Amino acid sequence: MKTVAILGMGLMGGSLGLALRRRGLARVQGYARRAQTRQAALDLGAVDKVFETPGRALRGAEIAVICTPVLTIPEMVHECRNSFEKGAVVTDVGSTKAELMNRLAPIVAGMNVAFVGSHPMAGSEKSGIEASRSDLYEGAVTVVTPGGAAESAVTCVRALWEGVGSRVLCLAPEEHDALVARTSHLPHLVASLLVTTAYSGSDAFRTLCGPGFRDTTRIAAGSPEMWHDIVRSNRKEILQALRRYQGELGELTAAIEGGDFEAVREQLEKGRRLRESLIFS
Numbered sequence: 001m002k003t004v005a006i007l008g009m010g011l012m013g014g015s016l017g018l019a020l021r022r023r024g025l026a027r028v029q030g031y032a033r034r035a036q037t038r039q040a041a042l043d044l045g046a047v048d049k050v051f052e053t054p055g056r057a058l059r060g061a062e063i064a065v066i067c068t069p070v071l072t073i074p075e076m077v078h079e080c081r082n083s084f085e086k087g088a089v090v091t092d093v094g095s096t097k098a099e100l101m102n103r104l105a106p107i108v109a110g111m112n113v114a115f116v117g118s119h120p121m122a123g124s125e126k127s128g129i130e131a132s133r134s135d136l137y138e139g140a141v142t143v144v145t146p147g148g149a150a151e152s153a154v155t156c157v158r159a160l161w162e163g164v165g166s167r168v169l170c171l172a173p174e175e176h177d178a179l180v181a182r183t184s185h186l187p188h189l190v191a192s193l194l195v196t197t198a199y200s201g202s203d204a205f206r207t208l209c210g211p212g213f214r215d216t217t218r219i220a221a222g223s224p225e226m227w228h229d230i231v232r233s234n235r236k237e238i239l240q241a242l243r244r245y246q247g248e249l250g251e252l253t254a255a256i257e258g259g260d261f262e263a264v265r266e267q268l269e270k271g272r273r274l275r276e277s278l279i280f281s
Contacts, residue, residue, distance in 0.1 A: 001025065001026045001062055001063050001156070001159070001160065002026060002027060002062060003026060003027045003028075003029060003060050003061045003062060003063075004016075004020055004025075004026040004027070004028055004029070004061060004062075004063045004064075004065060004160070005028075005029045005030070005031070005054075005057045005058045005061035005063070005064040005065070006028060006029070006030045006031070006047070006057070006064075006065050006067055007030075007031045007054045007057060007058075007064060007065070007066045007067060007068065007076060007080075008031065008032070008066060008067035008068040009030050009031070009032040009037050009038070009040075009041045009046065009047070009050070009067070009129050010037075010067060010127060010128055010129055011123065011124060011126065011127050011128060011129070011131045011132055011136075012067045012093045012120070012122075012123065012136075013030065013046075013065070013067030013093075013129075014040075014041060014044065014046045014129035014131075014132030015046075015122075015132040015133050015134065015136035015137065016065060016067065016093075016136075016137070016164065017030060017041065017046035017047050017132075018044065018045065018046045018132055018133065018134035019134050019135070019136070019137055019138075019164035019165070020163070020164060021045060021046070021047075021048070022045075022134045023163065023164065025163045025164070026063075027048050028046070028047045028048050029047065029048065029049050029050070029051065029057045029058075029059070029060075029061060030046065030047035030049070030050040030051070030057060031050070031051050031052075031053065031054040031056075031057035032050060032052075032129075033052075035052070037128075037129055038050040038051075038052065040129045040130060041129055044129065044132060046129065046132060054076065054079065054080050054083065055080060055082075055083035058080060058083045058084055058085065058088075059083075059085070060085065061085060061088060062085065062087075062088055062089065062156075063088065063089050063090075063091070063156065063157075063160060064080075064084060064088055064089070064090045064091070065090075065091050065092065065093065065118075065160070066090065066091070066092040066093070066094075067092070067093050069225060069226055069229045070092075070094035070095060070096055070100055070226075070229045070230060070233050071229040071232065071233060072229075073092050073094055073100060073104070074100070074103040074104050074107060077090065077104060077107050077108065077115070078107050081107065081110075081111055084111065084112075084113045086112050087112060087113070087114075088113045088114075089113070089114050089116065089153045089156045089157060090108075090113050090114065090115045090116070091115070091116050091117065091118045091157045091160070092117060092118055093118060093119065093120055094117070094118075094119060094233075095119055095180065095184065095185075095226075095230045095234075096119075096177055096180070096230055096233040096234040097117045097119060097143075097145045097173035097174075097176045097177055098173040098174050098176075098177045098234075099233045099234070100117065100173075100233065101115075101117055101145065101147050101173050105147075114149045114150055114152075114153035115147070115149065116144060116145070116146055116147070116149045116153050116154055116156075116157040117144065117145035117146075117147060117173060118142055118143070118144055118145075118157060118161065119142065119143045119145075119176065119180070120136075120137055120140055120141075120142040120161065120166060121140050121141045121142065121143065121180075121184070122136050122137050122140035122142075122166075123136075123222075124136075125218050125219050125220075125221040125222050126221075127222070127223045127226070135165070137161065137164040137165050137166045138164070138165030138166075139165060139166075139167070140165075140166050140167070141166065141167050141168075141169055142161040142166040142167070142168050142169070143168075143169050143170075143171050143176050143180075144157055144158060144161070144168055144169070144170050144171075145170070145171060145172065145173045145176055146170060147173065154170070158170075177234050177237045178237050178240075180234075181234055181237035181238045181240065181241045182241045182244075185230060185231065185234060185237075185238050185241065186238065186241040186242065186245060187219065188219050188220070188222060188227060188230075189231070189238070189242070190245065191216060191217045191218070191219050191220040192220045194216060194217055194220070195217050195220045198213070251263075251267070252264065252267055255267070
């Protein structure tokens with residue numbers, strides 16, 4: 001890859017640009033709507049050039065990576081349908097895949113480009129290009145959802161993410177959405193509800209928010225706009241995850257109400273054992 005266009009210069013797009021340039025993998029052309037973001041992208045070294053329209057950023061780019069909220073990706077592709085280079089490979093960083101790829105299929109069908117879905121399992125509760133890091137993708141898993149794309153396009157996208165240090169896993173869009181509903185989307189919603197349930201404005205409350213509370217609720221500080229799109233576009237799988245969680249919570253509540261503290265102990269032991277069986281890099 002010689003030139004990569006990044007449309008959307010927030011945390012994900014900015015970090016990708018930094019990683020590509022610092023590893024010498026490609027020339028990076030960026031697009032950002034706000035002049036302040038464009039200047040920050042230049043100042044941080046996340047781009048070689050940055051433009052105020054996506055069409056200009058796409059000129060000469062063999063690969064385009066769309067780093068905007070998931071529900072805006074189809075309209076971005078449609079808006080740029082006459083600006084992509086012939087034969088370009090297009091991917092994204094969206095956290096949901098099935099609905100996105102279904103909506104993109106009729107748009108891409110009439111274009112001479114290949115779309116391959118991507119979801120880097122990396123990020124932060126922080127947002128904006130100022131939070132960008134050149135090592136954001138190192139060691140992270142990036143899920144690639146090929147759909148019906150040609151193997152050459154899938155290989156191109158795999159090389160992009162492996163080039164910035166990711167471990168690539170190929171999944172069907174539906175399988176991806178079912179898994180991340182439980183491992184990513186549910187935890188975020190639970191963290192958000194935990195903050196609103198536990199919150200008290202007193203000084204004592206703030207003082208007693210120790211490391212456990214901070215660690216468990218860190219992700220609740222994420223962008224509401226981004227998470228609105230995620231919930232809306234993965235509604236079915238998230239509802240299933242929430243119902244499963246409600247069932248577990250109901251059993252724990254009933255055990256405590258009934259004084260069955262052996263059941264409480266068993267639940268805590270089960271959670272501890274399963275947590276310790278997971279492997280985190």
